[in-house]
Amino acid sequence: MLPFDEQQVLYVLQSITEVSVAFIITNPFLFKQDYEFELDQQTIDQLNILNPTDALVYSILTIVEPFERTTANLKAPIIMNQHNNRGKQMILQEEPYDTKYSLIKGCE
Structure with a gap:
């Protein structure tokens, strides 16, 4: 995982x-x-998560021009254990999240 911007918002x-x-x-x-x-x-077992604070959550972005149209996949987050760098993508079955959630909508 590498920083993509100076603010370290995107990776x-x-x-x-x-x-x-x-x-x-x-x-x-x-x-x-x-x-x-x-x-x-x-x-939890696969990633050897011992405490809730071990887990980091990320969303994959679909970058679109203009950037304001960029979306995030909230339906399938990436879970990472910050201590051992193990990670996996989960597909959320029951939650009402979308695969194309507007970042701009979320910031309004």
Whole structure:
């Protein structure tokens, strides 16, 4: 995970095995403060999350020109353990989130 901007709001999630594979990600709580869901036990075990504060949550962005049309995938967040750098993408089944959530709408 590499910083994409100086403010460290956007990051590049870069594959270490395939250089051409990368995603722009951000913290979804920056634009959707009421975003919430529960981690399933399988994810907690796979990532070896021992405390809630171990987990970091990111959303993959779909960058569009102009940037104001950029969206975030809230339906499938990336969960990372900040202590061991393990991560995975979860698909939220029950939550009413969208795969194309407007960042601008979230900041209004």
